[in-house]
Amino acid sequence: MKQFVPFKSGKVREMYDAGDSIIMVATDRISAFDHILKNHITDKGAVLTQMSKFWFDFTKDIIPNHMLSTDVNDMPEFFRTDEFKGRSMKCEKLTMIPMECIVRGYITGSGWGSYQKTGEVCGIKLPTGLRESDKLPRPIFTPSTKAALGDHDENVNMEQAIKFLDRDFPGKGKEYAEKLKEYTIELYVKCADYAHSKGIIIADTKFEFGIDNSGKIVLGDEMLTPDSSRFWPLEGYEPGHSQPSYDKQFVRDWLNANPGNDYLLPQDVIDKTIAKYKEAYNMLTGKNFK
Numbered sequence: 001m002k003q004f005v006p007f008k009s010g011k012v013r014e015m016y017d018a019g020d021s022i023i024m025v026a027t028d029r030i031s032a033f034d035h036i037l038k039n040h041i042t043d044k045g046a047v048l049t050q051m052s053k054f055w056f057d058f059t060k061d062i063i064p065n066h067m068l069s070t071d072v073n074d075m076p077e078f079f080r081t082d083e084f085k086g087r088s089m090k091c092e093k094l095t096m097i098p099m100e101c102i103v104r105g106y107i108t109g110s111g112w113g114s115y116q117k118t119g120e121v122c123g124i125k126l127p128t129g130l131r132e133s134d135k136l137p138r139p140i141f142t143p144s145t146k147a148a149l150g151d152h153d154e155n156v157n158m159e160q161a162i163k164f165l166d167r168d169f170p171g172k173g174k175e176y177a178e179k180l181k182e183y184t185i186e187l188y189v190k191c192a193d194y195a196h197s198k199g200i201i202i203a204d205t206k207f208e209f210g211i212d213n214s215g216k217i218v219l220g221d222e223m224l225t226p227d228s229s230r231f232w233p234l235e236g237y238e239p240g241h242s243q244p245s246y247d248k249q250f251v252r253d254w255l256n257a258n259p260g261n262d263y264l265l266p267q268d269v270i271d272k273t274i275a276k277y278k279e280a281y282n283m284l285t286g287k288n289f290k
Helices: 044-059 109-118 158-168 173-197 249-257 267-285
Strands: 013-017 022-026 029-032 035-040 067-069 088-091 099-106 135-141 200-211 217-220 229-233
Touching (some): 044 067, 044 088, 044 173, 099 173, 135 173, 158 173, 173 217, 200 267, 249 267
Antiparallel strands (some): 013 022, 029 035, 067 088, 099 135, 099 200, 200 217, 200 229
């Protein structure tokens, strides 16, 4: 049996080259503030993979995505074990665009901090009088460049995004930037409306895209998981303060409230985190996570 070694290990995922495809494996690692925490969150990788699969299927009418299969029987023999089952995705090979396409439907997090200081978020002027966690008049596109592991991503405006993309894709910067914005907003609106009907507010999220062999833009990486999004319960939603969440904001809040934690979580925080991830999965998909 051929052995495989990851050619890339990210904060959460490990990537394997399977020749005609990529096997993307979501681990149980969790990151916050650009650091990988010392704990593992049992079942987290499987939740992320299965939730991404749900959303990829849900949005394939808007844009093609890189998902080929989540069945390990469709992968090389090396991956047909319990270690990889449920957390692995066979994906089309893409030339990834080194940009996180962030979309914000509500004002929170770093966006709220920026708005309080300048009335803007990533250079976008917003109406006066907004409260923390208010819904924005319309979703806004606030991309960032992807940094190396351990570094911080850098927010950019559309003009900067065009110049940045032109470096990797000469002559295509404007076209790609405009398409990425269009896809990002359209994906968010469809998915946020659906999630709202299931009792979850998607406050913000990020998408990543790549270019296939034909030059077409394809949706890649993960999609609308508790790692990449802010999920709030619709029940009890009240602007004017931060909201409870189904995502890793719970972990961020604990880290902020416990300085000197050395990025080590207590067991009760680990248990509550995976419970929140599974609850969000169950609500959004209508299935009990297995």
